Amino acid sequence: MGKQIKQHYSFNRATISSEVTLGNFKYDHAEMRKIVSHYILVNELPFRHAESFMFDKVMRTATPYWQKITRYVVKKDCIGTYEIEKNKLSELFKSVRKINITTGMWTSSHQKLGYMVVTGHWIDSDWNLNMRVLNFCNVPPLHSGFIISEVLFKCLNEWGIIDKIGTLTVDNAAANDVALRYFKQTFSVRRVLSIEGKMFHARCCAHILNLCVQDGLELTKEIVDKVRDGIKYIEASESRRIKFAKISMFLGLKYKKLILDVSTRWNLTYNMMSCAIEFRDAFLMYSSSDQGFKEYVPSPVRLGKSCRCVFIS
Template sequence: MNHPVEIGISRSQSQIPTFSSQSGKESQLFKFSESDFRDETARFVAVEQLSFSFGDKLSFQNWLSSSANPAIRRISRNTLKRTIHKLVATQKKELIKEFASLDNKVSLCSDIWSDHWQSCSYMGITCHWIDNAWNIKKRLLAYRCFNDSYTAQNISHMMFLILEEYGLTSKIFSISFDNASVNTCSIDELIRICQPSIGGKFFHIRCTCHIFNLCVQDGLRSLETYIKPIRTAIHYLWTHPQVMKQWDKFCKLNGMWAKRFARDFPTRWNSTYKLLLSTFEYKELLCGFFGQVVQSYNIYLYANQWNICTTICEILKVFSDATDQLSGVYYPTCHLVVTHLCNVACIFCEHLNSNEPPLIECIISMKTKWEKYFLNIPEIFLCTIVLDPRLKLDEMV
C-alpha cells in the first residue's frame, strides 16, 4: 500500500487495493471504465458464443450491481451487437496491418458446408502463418453465408474477394480443401488469381485427415454386420430416457458404474472407433441388459460380436492417432504426414492375411481409397521429411 499523501488523496479517504497493470511495469489504482467493461463483456459473449441479449438479462444485472459495481448499467442487445462489430472491425484492421508488414507467405484452410435443412451454405477460411518473429499464428479470416450456387467459379470468386480484403492475394503459399470435386476444380482459377510460388506446385493440399476418414468409412461398410447391432443398441440407450434409467439400475445391481457410451456419427472423425472402444469393458453387461431387460425385437447382442471388433479397433487406432496429431493448429504437422502414411500402410499389410473374410474386404476397401490419394505421395510432404532432421527415413522404411 502506498502512503495516501504520496498519491494525492486525503488521510480520511480509504485507498482501493492496487493491482498490477497488464504491462507489468507498475501497480496502479483501479479505475472503473464503462467503455472497457462494455468491450470486455462483448469479448466474453463472443468467446462463449452467448446471445446478444446476455447483457440485458436481469440476473446478470443483479449479479453485477450486488457483487461488482452498483454503478454498472445494463448493456442492451443492440449496444452489445454494435460493440462486438466494432471490436471485430478493430481487430480486422490490425490483422490487415500485420499482413501488410509480413515478409512470409501464408497458408489457408477452407471448408464449405450446409445447414441441417440444406437451405444455406457457409464458407469458413482459416489462415496459418509464421510471423517475422518466427511465431506460429492462426486466425479465422471469414465466416460467410454462401448464398450463391455451390460451383467452382463462385468458390474462387468469394475466396478472391476475401483475400483481396486482407491484402493476401499475392502471399498465398497453399490452400487446404477437402475432396469435394468443386473445390478441386476451383484450384486452377485460384492459381491464376494468386500466382503462387513454384508455379503452384505446392498450392493445393488435400486434407489428409479428411482422406483418412473416407478410408475408414469405406472400410466399415463391409463390417456393418458386426458394428450395426452395437451402434443400434447404444443409440437406443441414448434416445430412451426410461431405458437409460433401467441401464443405470442394471449396472448398479452388477457392481458396475453406469457408463454413458460415445455416440457414432459417420461425419465425425473416429466416432466409430471411440464407440467400440467405450463398450469393450461392458460387452457382457450390454448383452445381458438387452437380452434380459429390454428384449427388443430388433436388437441382438452377442459376446462374440466384439471379437472381430477388437481387431477393427487395432486398425482404427492407427487412423485415430494420425487424425489427432495431424489436427493440431499451433504446431507444424506437414512433416508428420509421411510417418502416419507409413503406419497406415503397415497396418494394411499386417491384416491383409487375416482369416476373417469380412476383415480382408474391409482392409481392401480402405487400401483402395488410400492408394487413390497417396500411392504417389505429394511432393510437399516429401520435402518436409527431408528437411526435418529429427526423422530418419531408414527407420520408417
C-alpha cells in the same frame, strides 16, 4: 477471436486482495461495455446473457454506477469489437510475406445450408506459427467448383491477402479440384505463386486418411450401424438412460457413459466401438427388459469381431 482477446488480459492472482482502495475512481461505462463484449465473445455466450438477473446483480455489486444494457447493445458492441480485431489483423497481414490457407466445407444438419471455414496460417518474424480463422461464410448451392472459388476469392480479397497466398489445403473433393484450377489460373496471371504454383494445391491428409478408414469400415457397417442406432435409442429417453445406467452399475462397469460417434469421423467411431465392447453384457441385459432394443443388439461374437476390425483400421 476469443483466443486473441484472451491474450490481452493476464491476471496475477497473488496480487488480488479483498480490500480495495478506490482513490480517484472514475466509472467509465463505455469501457465497461467494451469489456462485457469481450466477456460475451470469449465465453461464447448469447447476447441476452447481459440482460439476465444474476449478471446484472453481479455488476451492481461490483459498482453501483453499473447501467444495465440490452442484448441489442451487446450485439452492437460485439460487432464493433469484431471490426476492431479484424482491422488489427489486417494491419498485421501487411507485414506477413506468405499466408497458407486451409478450408473446410460443412453442411448444417438443421438449416441444410452449406458453410465454409477459411483459416490462415503463417510464420511471423520471430518464427512463431500463427493461425486465425478468417471467415465462416455461407456457400450457396450447388457447391460447384466455380462457386467455391468465388466465395473463397471474395474472402481473401476482403483481407487484402490475394497476393500473399502460399498454399491452399482442401479436402479431396472433385468440386475443390475445379475450384483450385480457377484459382491457379488467376494467380498464374498475377505471377504471385511460389515455384510456379507446383506446391499451391495441397490435399488434406486427415481427410484422405479418413476416406481410407471409412472404406475399411464398410466391412463392419452392419454392426457399427446397429451399435450407433442402439445408443441413439437409449439416449433418446431419460428413463432408458437411467435404466441402462443402473444395469451398468450392477455389472460394475468402469465406463460411466455410452459414447456416440460422428459417422464421418473414424476416430470417434473407434471410441464408440471400443466403449460398446465394454458394455456388451449391459446391452444384452438391457434388451431383456426392453423389447424395442432387441433389434439393435449384435451378438457378442460379432461385436467383438467388429471392434477388432475398427482397432486394426
